[in-house]
Amino acid sequence: MSITVVGINHRTAPVELRERLAWTDAEVPSVVGDVLREGGGGAVLLSTCNRVEFYLADATGASLRAIWDRASQRLGAPAEAHAYVKQDREAVRHLFRVAAGLDSLVLGESQIQGQVRRALELSRPHSGTVLDRLFQVALRAGGRVRSETTLGTGAASVPSASVDLARKIFGNLNGRRALVLGSGEIAELAMQCLAAEGVTSAMVAHRHLDHAAEVARRLGGRAVTFEDAWPLFGEVDIVVCSTAAPHAVVTRDKVGDVIERRAGRPLCILDIAVPRDVEPKVGGLEAVFLYDIDDLQGVVEASLSTRGQVVPGAEQIVAEEVGAYWEWYRGRRMVDAIRALRDRMERVRASEVEEIMRRMPHLDPTDRERIERLTRALMNKFLHGPTEKLRHAAGNGRETEIAEAARYLFALDAPPEGEAGHSDGDPGTTSDEQGGL
Amino acid sequence: MYGGTAAAAVVPLFPFGRRLTVRRATLFLAVGGAAAHFAGLVAFAATYDMLPLEGLAPTLTSLAFMVALLGVGALLLTGEPSMMLVTLPMVAVPLVIALVAGLDVGAAVTSERGAWFVLHAGASLLGLALLGVAFVAAALYLGQHRALKQRHFGVVFRFFPPLEQLDRLNFHALVVGFPVLTVGIALAAAFADRSRGGFDVTAFHLGWGLFAWLVLGGAAVGRALGWIRGRLAAYVSVSGFLVIATLFVVLRAVIGSARFL
Numbered sequence: 001m002s003i004t005v006v007g008i009n010h011r012t013a014p015v016e017l018r019e020r021l022a023w024t025d026a027e028v029p030s031v032v033g034d035v036l037r038e039g040g041g042g043a044v045l046l047s048t049c050n051r052v053e054f055y056l057a058d059a060t061g062a063s064l065r066a067i068w069d070r071a072s073q074r075l076g077a078p079a080e081a082h083a084y085v086k087q088d089r090e091a092v093r094h095l096f097r098v099a100a101g102l103d104s105l106v107l108g109e110s111q112i113q114g115q116v117r118r119a120l121e122l123s124r125p126h127s128g129t130v131l132d133r134l135f136q137v138a139l140r141a142g143g144r145v146r147s148e149t150t151l152g153t154g155a156a157s158v159p160s161a162s163v164d165l166a167r168k169i170f171g172n173l174n175g176r177r178a179l180v181l182g183s184g185e186i187a188e189l190a191m192q193c194l195a196a197e198g199v200t201s202a203m204v205a206h207r208h209l210d211h212a213a214e215v216a217r218r219l220g221g222r223a224v225t226f227e228d229a230w231p232l233f234g235e236v237d238i239v240v241c242s243t244a245a246p247h248a249v250v251t252r253d254k255v256g257d258v259i260e261r262r263a264g265r266p267l268c269i270l271d272i273a274v275p276r277d278v279e280p281k282v283g284g285l286e287a288v289f290l291y292d293i294d295d296l297q298g299v300v301e302a303s304l305s306t307r308g309q310v311v312p313g314a315e316q317i318v319a320e321e322v323g324a325y326w327e328w329y330r331g332r333r334m335v336d337a338i339r340a341l342r343d344r345m346e347r348v349r350a351s352e353v354e355e356i357m358r359r360m361p362h363l364d365p366t367d368r369e370r371i372e373r374l375t376r377a378l379m380n381k382f383l384h385g386p387t388e389k390l391r392h393a394a395g396n397g398r399e400t401e402i403a404e405a406a407r408y409l410f411a412l413d414a415p416p417e418g419e420a421g422h423s424d425g426d427p428g429t430t431s432d433e434q435g436g437l
Numbered sequence: 438m439y440g441g442t443a444a445a446a447v448v449p450l451f452p453f454g455r456r457l458t459v460r461r462a463t464l465f466l467a468v469g470g471a472a473a474h475f476a477g478l479v480a481f482a483a484t485y486d487m488l489p490l491e492g493l494a495p496t497l498t499s500l501a502f503m504v505a506l507l508g509v510g511a512l513l514l515t516g517e518p519s520m521m522l523v524t525l526p527m528v529a530v531p532l533v534i535a536l537v538a539g540l541d542v543g544a545a546v547t548s549e550r551g552a553w554f555v556l557h558a559g560a561s562l563l564g565l566a567l568l569g570v571a572f573v574a575a576a577l578y579l580g581q582h583r584a585l586k587q588r589h590f591g592v593v594f595r596f597f598p599p600l601e602q603l604d605r606l607n608f609h610a611l612v613v614g615f616p617v618l619t620v621g622i623a624l625a626a627a628f629a630d631r632s633r634g635g636f637d638v639t640a641f642h643l644g645w646g647l648f649a650w651l652v653l654g655g656a657a658v659g660r661a662l663g664w665i666r667g668r669l670a671a672y673v674s675v676s677g678f679l680v681i682a683t684l685f686v687v688l689r690a691v692i693g694s695a696r697f698l
Contacts, residue, residue, distance in 0.1 A: 154595065168585060171599035264667040266600060287667055295588050302590040 003130065003329070005091040006067050006083060007046075007053030010105045013082040015049075021074050023047040028122040031070065038062035042128020044135060046098070046119040048112070050105050055095065057130040092134060092325055096318045099142035101151065108151040108307045108314075113142045130332070134325065141321035145314045154303025159193045161299035162270045162291075166197075166238050169268050169289055174198030179232050181249065181277060182242035183212040183223075190240040190272065195219045199238065204229040234258040239269045241277035250278040252285070259285050272296065330399045337403040338390050340412040342383060349379050438470035439505070439532075443525045445518060463518040464509075471505045478502060481540065490558035493689075494535035499558075501531040503566035511570060511606060517598045523573040557624040561646070564618025568653050568678055571610035575674035578603040582668055604667060607674055608660050615650075615657035622650055641688050648684065652677040 008021060023031055028045050032054075036043045039060030046053045054067050071079035086094050094103070099116045101108040120127060120135040127135070146152035155161035166173055173194070178201040180191045191201050201221040203212040212223035224232070226249070233239065233255040243249055250269070259267060259282075269290045271278040276292050283290030353375050357368060386406070393402040407413055445463040478499060481489045489495035508524030581597040584590070597603075625646075656673050659665040665673055 150595075165585075167599060168581070168594060169600050171602045263663065264665075264669060266667065289585050291588070298588065299590045306595070 002058055003088055003091045003134065004056045004059040004064070005053055005086045005094055006056070006064065007051060008071075008079070008082045008084070009051035009053070009103070012084060017075060017082060018049065018052065020076075021052045021071060021079070022049065023052065025118070025122055028119070029125065032123045032126045034070070035063050035066045036126045038066040042126060042131040044119055044123040044127050044131050046116060048115045051098070051103075053095075053098075055091070055131055055134070057128050089322065089326055092329075093318065093322045095134060095138045096141040096321055096325075097315075099138040100145040100314055100318055101142065102145075102311065102314055102318065106156050107304065107311070109156055110146065110152050113139065113146070116142065130329065133328065137321055137325045141318055144317050144321070148317060149310045149313045151307050151310050151314045154306060155296075155299050156304060156307075157300060158272065158293070158296045159189060161296040161303075162190065162240070162272070163193055163197060164299060164303075165270065165289070165291055165296070166268050169266050170237060172198075173238075175200075176237040177201070177235065178238040178240060179204060179229060179236045180221075180240045180242070181226075181229065182244070182273070183209075183215065184242060184244065186272060187240065187242040188215050190242060190270075191215065191219050191221065194238065194240070195221070202229075202232065202236075230254055231258060233267070234261050237266070237268065239267065241269065241271045242273050243277050245273070245277060246275060248275075248277060248279040250282060252279055252281045255282065256285060259288060262287065270296070333403050334390050334393060334399050337406045337412065338387055341386065341390075341406060341410050344410060344412055345379050345383060349375050438466050438473055439525055439528055442466040442470055442521050443529075445521075460516065460518055463521060464512060467505070467509045467512060467521060471502065471509055474498075474502045474505060488555055488558075490555060490562070494538040494540045496558070496562070497531035497535040497538075498540070500562050500566060501528045501535070503562055504528050504531075504569045507566055507570045507610075508573065511573070514606070515598045515602055517596065519577065519596050519598065520573065523576045524570075527569050527573065553624055553628045557621050557628070559621070560617050560624065561621030564614050564621055564653065565649065567610045567614025567617060568649070568674075568681070571607050571614065571656070571674045572678035574603045574606040574610060575671035575678075578607065578671040579668070579675065582671070600667075604670065607670055608666075611653065611657040611660050611674065615653050618650055618653055622646060641692055645681075645685060645688060649681045652681055 008018065010018065013021075023045060024047075028047060032043045032045050035054065035056075039058075040056050040063045041058035042056070043063070044055040046055070052071075056063060068079055071083070075082075095116075097103045099113060101110065101112050104112055116135060117139055120132070120139075124132075155164040163173070166176075170176055174197065176197075176199045178191075178194050178199045180187050180194075180201050181204045183203055187203065191203060194201050201216070201219065203216040203221055203223050204226055209223055209225065216223045239250075241250060250271075264287050266287045266289060269278055269282065269288060271290065271292045274293060278290060278292075280290070282288060353371060356371065357363065363371070390402065390406060393399050442463055445466055478489050481495060481498075489499045504524065505528045508521060508528065511520045511524070512518065577597050578600060580593050581600050581603065584593040584597070585600065656665070656670070656677055659673065660670055
């Protein structure tokens, strides 16, 4: 029994290779199914823009070869040169670190949590119990890291920095009103971010009012002209500026009086245009919080630097969750071995009893029942000791070798056919002796 | 436990802290501290057969308890351990003074007071404690405002609550605190009028009480009518509280009585 991860990521392969190897959501179930057909107890494929990883339970040589073949075929070159392979506890720790965002390109980014969940959903028919639980616990570990540490807090991009800043002024943004100056791609993105936070926006356009109206309608806002926009500085809570104007369009002369009539109500102005749209003097007005693109970048840098400092705490949580999962997995390996042993012995017993019944057709139902009970009792007595020893071995750290030894000694991995046939000629069995009953 | 709460509240300022654990620890310790504080007040009441509303030390201890209780409420409301950073010194200072002064009530006035006195003292202390909460919110507001205006995206930016949340807390503390203090003072005035001399009022008692009422009233009315808000309201709250507290300490030092007022 084993857990294996085979993959490439942003550290081992450049983006040109990663994008060639990435499997789409639609492809994942069939790829995982193909690999699993070559052997193994379960498979999950995690395919994102920064990593492609196959997680396998009880991987066989054939299933690993199938992965290498498919990956190399897609790359047009041997995939092994860019890949890593981790096994058992290391593989578990790897996935947990991935889910926590500790292995991400942007440390602590939260998107990976959803991608790990999606990978499990897409691979679900082939994941099996071991990987199913592995991914569930990985998601729990990721959730704990995000809620118990500050790894996921703070902005990791300019749009999220904008939202962070606005939240630090207003708290919950739901129900707030915003004005977006500009109707280009960045202005549209800003409006989307605000709409996602429950902010109602008006988009201000100079030339492309039709386009602005269409975008605003789609995002639940409205479009206005610049001439109509200035009075709105007295009403809205957030202003996002992203015009292509070569000079400042928001000046103290234009909005100063309107803003002063706000009576101290805060106004957050996010100027993400280059060159800047807002005259710096506007930031000097009472209760105006003005930020340009450099400030937003500063928020991102401060946040990423802080994230790096909380890594030890996050690693500690990952280690705790790896320990918990490994405990379960160890126990499960032993349970599997015990179950296999009992199944094997039961099959032997049943076939031997059947043989006896065939040789002694004169036995009445009561005697037949006695023989059944006797053989079952004997089997239980013989297996009681080994079963107990195996159970105890799950907690002593030597479970792998003991489970393997049990599998070898009792031939638990051998195919079940021919057990009755072997027993006929096997001097160690009791069929002949029992035949004299 | 209050010391532990302060230590837990400081932890988020350093990046190694576990957020959830710190929040829980701060809340647990703060609630534990307030519970122990309450048990102490109950023990006092049982020992001396009087409520801890008379004498300098018992009254300061009760005031500190109310501030702690309101601080726990603010912590629950905002979920930010930083609320306790400013609350705890306001709990610790009166407690330390009370412990230094000694809880012995021998010198305290213990004339027959009745229910009116409990209501008067309780409402007045609660009003003052709410003024303290308004001060806490205002102090944090000014810190966050400064960080946002000057674009310092460090620990204050990250761990202090949002400006509007602090402004609302300041608003509610003042707007609720003023009527409560008014009730406290009105009860005293009504009783003084009825009992004709039963109400032992010193110039300090009357002067300081009315001064606090005027300051709190000015701030509360200004806020309720929308004349002041945001940074101005924060400045008014902080300076008003500091003036009231300083005046109390100075006058107490000059008069040197064993009574709270």
